[in-house]
Amino acid sequence: MVCPSKKRPYLSKEEAEEALIQHHIQFHHREGQGPLNVYECEYCGSWHFTSKGPISGVLTSDTARRRIQKERIAMDWERKLK
Ligand SMILES: [Zn+2]
Structure with missing residues (x-):
């Protein structure tokens, strides 16, 4: 399902949190920058x-x-x- 927020959907909180950790490993965000948390979407439910x-x-x-x-x-x- 395509969400009106255009954000990437994750099926569960656990999956989203794991992806959030991976995101911070890959992109070297500074303290308090980048995505900080996950939330359940009111539009698409993911x-x-x-x-x-x-x-x-x-x-x-x-x-x-x-x-x-x-x-x-x-x-x-x-x-x-490499
Ligand atoms: Zn959504």
């Missing part, structure tokens, strides 16, 4: 990113921060080796 509102706990928890840091370093290495 989940989207939002850059407004409080930052999601999936990005601020220690586990998430460590994971983002680690996967970024791994990705930088992959780039260098």
Whole structure:
């Protein structure tokens, strides 16, 4: 289904949160920039990113921060080796 928001739809909150983490790993957003949270859309019923509102706990928890840091370093290495 195409959403009037034109945002990419995710089927569940979990899927959207995982994609949000991946997004932050790939795009090196500065603190408080880029998409910060996910929300359930009132138009299409799926989940989207939002850059407004409080930052999601999936990005601020220690586990998430460590994971983002680690996967970024791994990705930088992959780039260098190519
Ligand atoms: Zn929508």
